[in-house]
Amino acid sequence: MEQVVIIGSGPAGHTAAIYTGRAGLKPLLYEGMMAGGIAPGGQLTTTTEIENFPGFPDGIDGMELMNRLRTQSEKYGSRIITKTVDRVALSSEPLVVYTGEEKTETRTIIIATGATARRLNVPGEKKLWNKGISACAVCDGALPIFRNKELYVIGGGDTACEEALHLTKFAAMVYIVHRRDQLRAGKAMQDKVLNHKKIKIIWDTVLQEVKGESKLETVVLKNLKTAEITQPPAAGLFYGIGHIPNTAFINGQLDMDEKGYINTKPGTTRASRPGVFAAGDVQDSYYRQAVTSAGTGCMAALEAEAYLSDKGFI
Numbered sequence: 448m449e450q451v452v453i454i455g456s457g458p459a460g461h462t463a464a465i466y467t468g469r470a471g472l473k474p475l476l477y478e479g480m481m482a483g484g485i486a487p488g489g490q491l492t493t494t495t496e497i498e499n500f501p502g503f504p505d506g507i508d509g510m511e512l513m514n515r516l517r518t519q520s521e522k523y524g525s526r527i528i529t530k531t532v533d534r535v536a537l538s539s540e541p542l543v544v545y546t547g548e549e550k551t552e553t554r555t556i557i558i559a560t561g562a563t564a565r566r567l568n569v570p571g572e573k574k575l576w577n578k579g580i581s582a583c584a585v586c587d588g589a590l591p592i593f594r595n596k597e598l599y600v601i602g603g604g605d606t607a608c609e610e611a612l613h614l615t616k617f618a619a620m621v622y623i624v625h626r627r628d629q630l631r632a633g634k635a636m637q638d639k640v641l642n643h644k645k646i647k648i649i650w651d652t653v654l655q656e657v658k659g660e661s662k663l664e665t666v667v668l669k670n671l672k673t674a675e676i677t678q679p680p681a682a683g684l685f686y687g688i689g690h691i692p693n694t695a696f697i698n699g700q701l702d703m704d705e706k707g708y709i710n711t712k713p714g715t716t717r718a719s720r721p722g723v724f725a726a727g728d729v730q731d732s733y734y735r736q737a738v739t740s741a742g743t744g745c746m747a748a749l750e751a752e753a754y755l756s757d758k759g760f761i
């Protein structure tokens with residue numbers, strides 16, 4: 448019987464592992480095997496340079512950061528299994544985690560499986576991802592490669608508009624590419640975007656392809672009404688079309704919002720089932736930052752420890 452099982456290997460999962468490990472709980476962490484198409488370590492493993500994680504004034508490569516977190520987890524007694532959890536049983540105690548036919552019983556579970564950015568899968572996207580293409584303006588917008596350049600944002604909802612507004616702090620001009628003839632964002636957000644001197648909207652248009660050798664150089668756009676193809680130069684392309692929380696394996700056993708993010712009790716990481724906690728982007732559709740994920744990982748660990756203590760298990 449495990450005391451703590453952690454599902455997920457991003458900043459939230461490893462921070463939870465570090466804290467529960469130091470508390471002597473010997474956590475078992477499932478880091479996943481290309482879960483959601485992403486390597487163990489999560490979204491940060493696809494990021495080449497992180498400039499806003501505390502403690503690294505010169506920035507750090509995403510893979511290196513995750514490797515350091517993994518090493519720290521193991522240092523404090525975490526056992527890491529490179530398998531993907533495909534289902535859980537949360538209706539009774541003990542809780543059960545399954546990887547294929549193998550099952551693990553546990554008193555608590557910390558779910559830290561994150562959310563995957565929606566992509567368009569246009570030609571050239573895979574090659575140039577994180578080489579001028581990003582799904583997080585707050586994370587990447589301030590990088591030198593984007594400063595005083597012409598940048599493009601895909602989408603028409605609040606997320607895309609927020610991305611565009613953030614990018615105006617650094618860009619020469621920001622173009623929002625939207626497939627419709629009006630934005631889907633709220634009126635207040637629309638007013639900010641439509642009246643901003645550094646934002647121009649390209650209506651009725653979709654992204655067809657991205658081009659470049661070692662980095663993004665050109666976006667290929669198609670007007671849906673005229674079928675006209677344009678190929679403007681672009682230093683950066685940001686997707687503002689949302690994220691998909693990695694919660695399919697839960698199979699509706701927890702309370703979630705309409706998008707599939709796990710609902711937690713306000714001010715905590717406690718999910719709707721006793722002994723189950725959620726940390727990181729899997730329960731956060733707003734901030735989605737490595738440092739906030741790490742913070743909730745800490746919270747989940749402390750709350751799991753308190754739960755086990757209250758139950759008399761430790």
